Amino acid sequence: MHRTFRLTLIGSAALALASGAALAQNKYGPGVTDKEIKIGNTNPYSGPASSYGTIGKAISAYFKMVNEQGGINGRQINFISLDDGYQPPKAKEQVRRLVEKDEVAALFQTLGTPTNSAIHEYMNEAKVPHLFVATGATKWGNPKEFPWTMGFQPTYQTFGRIAAAYILKNHPNAKIGILYQNDDYGKDYLHGLELGLGKDGYKKLVVSAQSYEVTDPTVDSQVVNLKASGADVFYNITIPKFAAQAIRKAHDIGWTQVHLLNDVSGSVSAVLKPAGLDKSQGIITAAYLKDPTDPTWKDDAEFKEWTAWMNKYYPDGDKASSFNVYGFTVAQLMEQTLKQAGNDLTRENIMKQAANLKNFRAKMLLPGIQVNTSPSDFYPVEQMQLQRFEGETWKLFGPIFNADGSTS
Amino acid sequence: MDLFIQQVLAGLANGAIYAGVALAVVMIYQAIDHFNFAQGEMAMFSTYIAWAMLNGGLPYWLAFVATVVVSFLGGLALERIVFKPIQNAPALSHVIVFIGLLAIFNSMAGFIWEFTIKPFPSPFPSAPLFGNTLIGTHQVGMIGVTLIMLALIWVFFRYTDTGLAMRAAAANPDSARLVGVRVGWMLALGWGLAAAIGAVAGMLIAPVVFLEPNMMAGILLYGFAGAIVGGANSPAGAVLGGFLVGVIENLLGTFVPWIGNELKLSVALVLIIVVLVVRPSGLMGQRVVSRV
Known part of the structure; x- marks a missing residue:
């Protein structure tokens, strides 16, 4: 008993030293190590809204590409996407699991107005970034009352x-x-x-x-x-x-x-x-997105890149579906946010960087549309x-x- | 005036939808003395079967007949497999099984065919009837088919031995059994017929509201309202009730400002309650008196 206690003490002292050394350069919040960043998500893979589920699959495919190309600042993205069936109670349960058991660094692109409404207060009480949610309701851009929640698409x-x-x-x-x-x-x-x-x-x-x-x-x-x-x-x-x-x-x-x-x-x-x-x-x-069935984009460089990505990373996906363009585009916002965060991967800094996107051009947005956020502007895409x-x-x-x- | 006529006609068109469902509801009520809450989802599932056959390349009328037959057999099988074992259970058990079936058919359809809406072809020409813009040809056809179904059901119950035996089995199972009616199979037959009528209704409704797993959710409620207004044991009453609900709903929604479109569904529910309180047997139903 005593011995174990002593050993634990020594162990934690050593650990504290080690992480103290790391702290000099790298600041990590929950869900982040030298090797990976955990990102949580819920999508309706079953149930009445399951046609949206392809967005979650497209995002997974995008991070697979990012990981193959070396990750973000050397860290792999561990994208954990769970099924909520578009049901608010289930979404809440899954999100609790992501935050409390998996300890994700941030929640990204949870889909649906009713489902996000169910976790809105919880995320802000837990102070976990609740980023670029997949719904067009206006209430996601309210940094005064909900500083941890941010929308994505035009409202x-x-x-x-x-x-x-x-x-x-x-x-x-x-x-x-x-x-x-x-x-x-x-x-x-x-x-x-x-x-x-x-x-x-x-x-x-x-x-x-x-x-x-x-x-x-x-x-x-x-x-x-x-x-x-x-x-x-x-x-x-x-x-x-x-x-x-x-x-x-x-x-x-x-x-x-x-x-x-x-x-x-x-x-x-x-x-x-x-x-x-x-x-x-x-x-x-x-x-605000390029329509993949519109022949206008036939020779467009971004469209070609998207098609190549679909072929390689999401071959089962429907190339006529705008949802797969949506997933591809919004994933770039998350990638850019984490890139900007550098080695300071606390939840506070991830949120700060999400609110600091300046004239960011995400591929497959219509020409001339850019992403802009600030501490008082939590609406990333506002042009159409x-x-x-x-x-x-x-x-x-x-x-x-x-x-x-x-x-x- | 123009608006009035248009709303009445649009109401009749919707009413034909409700009447078709109400017929199926009454059919099963005749046989088992309960409303089947899974009726709508069964009809939806039948419609998907028809859609799958059409997609497989079958001509329309062949798919139509095949779907009716498959639905009839499916209804029969459902009674034999699910309801026979619980035939002596209290009504509440039945209701719970109905609701279970509702959920099962709904999610199975979503699982197999997904939740995006699908266009379903109409057997009637798409050109408007006599060049009018008031009511679609399909809607007129739907009213016609509903009336034909009604006539067939009437003939069946009135003039065939099987129809008579079915009525006897529902009204007084014990006496029916004594005179040699196979009561159990009559119940199964009722299920089969209700499923077949539902299939026809579903195939006529889908071209209007588009095919998707939830297409019958609201419609079934209106169908119940139609059946209750007309009389739950009268097929003719159910059809009349269906049309009445369709027209009343549109007229109240349009011309009574405080009802508006927001309380349209409530109108159907209020109708159910009022009829049950004031005249429980409905407009054309027979009052059932049972000795206790």
């Missing part, structure tokens, strides 16, 4: 403000009809439009706002009401299934309008094809460009819009 509000700027410039006398999902996601888009048009402008231009519940079988009745309201601009805030229904119904009842479709449902294969490509002509949405559906693909047009609707 739903950003889209709303850009749509407002487009309407004000091109259709100043528009009569706007809105279809939106009656929850936080739908209201976030609605609020963005209201911010962009101004309170009075919103009152003046919006002639009808119809909501639907996810349990509704169809949105046909709502689309009929919108047509009857005389609206000539359609601000369509729906998830893929209802977006496809609304596109088809609007076409079938002969309602012609300027159709602004939220970027959530911008997928050609999952929305426009089921609705009918002939019924989707002229629809406008916004984008509009695109119109012509023939069988989206065609980009007009300038790059900033988050406030201004153009640069």
Whole structure:
């Protein structure tokens, strides 16, 4: 008993000495050694949202490439990605495991608004970086109250403000009809439009706002009401299934309008094809990533690099899926953050570096879009460009819009 | 006025969806005296089977008939394998098995065919009927098919020995057994028929709402509402109830501002409660009196 105690004492003294020497150059928080950095993640690999799971796989494939090329500052990335089935309670359980058992240095790209909401407070109480989350809700960029959480993509509000700027410039006398999902996601888009048009402008231009519940079988009745309201601009805030229904119904009842479709449902294969490509002509949405099915990028250097990466590291992945572009792009933000952190890999410094990305160009973002963060700006990507559906693909047009609707 | 007509027609189109599901619900209720909560998911699963056959290259009507047959046999098998062993268990056990089946069919469909929406072909031409923009040809066709199914069911129960035996087995199993009706197999037949009707409903609904594992979640509730409004033991009442729910829901949602689209689903639930309190047998159902 005594002996063991003494041995432990000597052992820990030696250890303290050794790590003291290391401390001179390297500062490590939990989850970091000379050889590796542990990064945690949850994704819906099963359940109703499992089509998003390919993002987690793409990120794993990206870090595999990074590791083969020597890692980041000589350290391998140990990317631990667990299934949460898109269920908030399960996400919480998995994240607890990642933080308390695996002791990851940071959480990266946890996917989903409800799932991230479930761990939002926990991460900030535990003071573990909760970085570049995969959701467009606006609440992830609130460094005052939640200094350990940061978003990634343009927020739903950003889209709303850009749509407002487009309407004000091109259709100043528009009569706007809105279809939106009656929850936080739908209201976030609605609020963005209201911010962009101004309170009075919103009152003046919006002639009808119809909501639907996810349990509704169809949105046909709502689309009929919108047509009857005389609206000539359609601000369509729906998830893929209802977006496809609304596109088809609007076409079938002969309602012609300027159709602004939220970027959530911008997928050609999952929305426009089921609705009918002939019924989707002229629809406008916004984008910030290069669409892998767009022939514009055929000879683009970044696109070629992405294709080569897909072939080598994620050969099973769908090369028509924008989710695989998304994973590839967001992983570069994590890589850049850790690169910048150098050998000071405490959780505090990882967070500090995440909030210190300056004009960082992540590959496969649209030309002209850059990543910028600061201690008061936790929205990494805030620019988007509009695109119109012509023939069988989206065609980009007009300038790059900033988050406030201004153009640069 | 134009808006009124459009909403009524859109309501009838939705009503046809509810009526199809309500028919399947009533069918099983006739046989086992319970509502089957897994009815919607069974119909969804049948529709996926049809989709897989169509993808495999079968012509539409062949896939349609094959799906109905497969669903019928599946329903039969389900009763024999799952429900026969628990036939004497209390109603609550049945309800729990229904809910278990609901979850199983839902996740199996997601596991096999994934959760992204799939377009499902319509057997009817895509050109609008008489060039109108009020109601789609598919919707009109769906109303027609629902009425044909109703007629077939009516003939079956009214004029065939098997139909009579089924009614007897449900109404009074003991007496039916005494006169030589094989009550157990009648239950299985009820399951088979309900599954087959559900399959037809599913294949007609999918072109409208797109095929995905959760496509029946909300619809089943409306189907229950339709069945209860019309009368849970009357196929004709169920169809009428389905159409009524579709139209009432749209009109209240459009013209009563404080209901709006947000309370549309609640309208269906309120209808269920009101009918159960005021007229439990529904519009066309027969009051069942049992001696205790």
